Amino acid sequence: VNQLKAVLVRADPALRESLTGLGPMTLVRRCAALDDVAPLDAPTTARYTLRRLATRILQLTDEVNDLNRQLTTLLTRHAPVLLTRVGVGPDTAAALLIAAGDNPQRLASDASFAALCGVSPIEASSGKTHRHRLNRGGDRQANAALHRIVITRLRCDPRTRAYQQRRLAEGKTPREIIRCLKRYVAREIYNAIPRTSPLATAAT
Known part of the structure; x- marks a missing residue:
């Protein structure tokens, strides 16, 4: 283009x-x-x-649309709840499922999934200053997928926008608010991910 x-x-x-x-x-x-x-x-x-x-x-647009249709069909079959979440499209859902892997039951909690995606806060306090820093580890594709979900919600989701305004009033910076939202979204996504592998389901 x-x-x-x-x-x-x-x-x-x-x-x-x-x-x-x-x-x-x-x-x-x-x-x-x-x-x-x-x-x-x-x-x-x-x-x-x-x-x-x-x-x-x-030609490439037709190819992309065809792949998106096939991806949506697979996701609807194996993780239907995930696609109902605000801001979650086929690309982001696929990236998050890939991060969870074929053995999602190994993720014992939403905190472990957040760490896997690199959105768990890391303690960086010193003396009387209490703060957390950005986690630069984890699956960067999954991290980017969570970031896209947050940005989409900040544009069109009233609850997310209300949260943003409340935290801004508390003195948080926009970047800090996005980090907090990514952690909350990771918890929501974790609860929407099936606990059984699609491959195991297909085999049975």
């Missing part, structure tokens, strides 16, 4: 103006429908390049 936009910026003004103001996918479809109208010259080369890039974007 970035390549397509870069070509469009340097394209013939008439061609560029004909594609101005279109939404992302409308722009891609319009570019995919472009025709070569003359022997190879600068304007036609731009049309050819835009058409090839747009065609590739549409």
